[in-house]
Amino acid sequence: MSGGSAPWLVLAAGAHLGFQLTVTLVVYPALADVSPDQWSRAHDAHSRRITPAVVLVYAGLLVAVLASLWSEPAVPANLAAAAGAGVCMALTAAAAAPLHSRLGHGHDALLVRRLLLVDRLRLLGALGCVVAAVLAA
Template sequence: MSTPAPWLLLVAAAHLGFQLTVDLVVYPALAEVGPERWERAHAAHSRRITPVVAVVYVPLVLVLGWAAVAEPRDFATWVAIAGGLLAVVATAAVAAPLHGRLSSGGADERSVLLDRLRRVDRVRTVGAAVCALGAVLLVA
């Protein structure tokens, strides 16, 4: 395993599984939490998800960097990088700040912020799927 391709496939698949779980399970469940339990539920979610995000995103970024250096001429590398960067940038630029606003915001804006969060999460999921597709093409 001296090339990044199998490692990229592994981390891209883990990332896609994580994103699908958040998109289809975690955020819908969080949206169903009532106002009386919201602050506690969102704080618990944030505390629990942060280490998982680190475990998924750090290897993803590292292996994408490795692939860019080791396989720069392969189109599949750039497909994977484009998808991975879409997910990472959407997380850092939009999802994380939205979570911050959800922590401190009032109940009035919560549904609007949750809708935005779910929309950006769909973008992250698409990015993860594109990254995984690039990884599959790179291995093939």
């Protein structure tokens, strides 16, 4: 990528991958281990604490992806990075957020397992995004 957006895309995709790895390997497993009688308190605290980080990381990723597409829209690696980021954002909006909303009403083991699955899919999207961003650079 000859444009000035390449370092920003790599930085944003890397930050997102680091965030996603932390959620997948640390945050969600800890949340899944919470007993049903402690669930509501733990889930509410998790939601309050993680929301600002999600907004910050996803906003940075969105801006970097849009800048890369604006500067060089026909570069296949830019398109692939955008697709990886899009997968993560779509899964968050269409699956993770609604699951969290339902889990906010109480513990449900099936919903927790679905959330963990959706989260692993987001990790794959984040990995694809960062690989493509590095290739675009």
